[in-house]
Amino acid sequence: MAERLRPSDAVAALLVREDGRYIMQLRDEKEGIFFPGHWGCFGGAVEPGEDTAEAMRRELHEELELEPGKLTRFTQFDFDFAPLGHPKMYRLYYEATVSDAAFERLVLHEGVEMRAFDGGRLLAKERVTPYDAFAIWMHLYRREGR
Numbered sequence: 001m002a003e004r005l006r007p008s009d010a011v012a013a014l015l016v017r018e019d020g021r022y023i024m025q026l027r028d029e030k031e032g033i034f035f036p037g038h039w040g041c042f043g044g045a046v047e048p049g050e051d052t053a054e055a056m057r058r059e060l061h062e063e064l065e066l067e068p069g070k071l072t073r074f075t076q077f078d079f080d081f082a083p084l085g086h087p088k089m090y091r092l093y094y095e096a097t098v099s100d101a102a103f104e105r106l107v108l109h110e111g112v113e114m115r116a117f118d119g120g121r122l123l124a125k126e127r128v129t130p131y132d133a134f135a136i137w138m139h140l141y142r143r144e145g146r
Helices: 052-064 100-105 121-127 129-141
Strands: 010-017 022-026 043-045 072-080 090-100 112-118
Touching: 010 052, 010 129, 022 043, 022 121, 043 052, 052 090, 072 129, 090 129, 112 121, 121 129
Parallel strands: 010 090
Antiparallel strands: 010 022, 010 043, 022 112, 072 090
């Protein structure tokens, strides 16, 4: 029997290299996670009582050994899980620039692979988790939307 997925409040990072490419994680092919085998943003669950910025820093350290400088809140998606017997949950996106030197020092501890993508190519050619794809689309076209 498949493991039941449990939604939770989460943070995710739009990690942008100096040249504008997005650093993404290829998610494991395993039961018990949302969208296995898809490219997604790094991040994870917010622990009870944890500040979202602290959660983002913790997740980036655990998953990549990244100590991000400035984290800028970008957007938040709210999901109503009431039809499934769960409360409303959020996925909060932070933006962080990753220098070339910092990128070379990253150590992948979660997922199958890490890669930097041109945003347009990523959205057109790769399997991306739907909510992360929408956040990247918003980020790519934020200047046009103003």
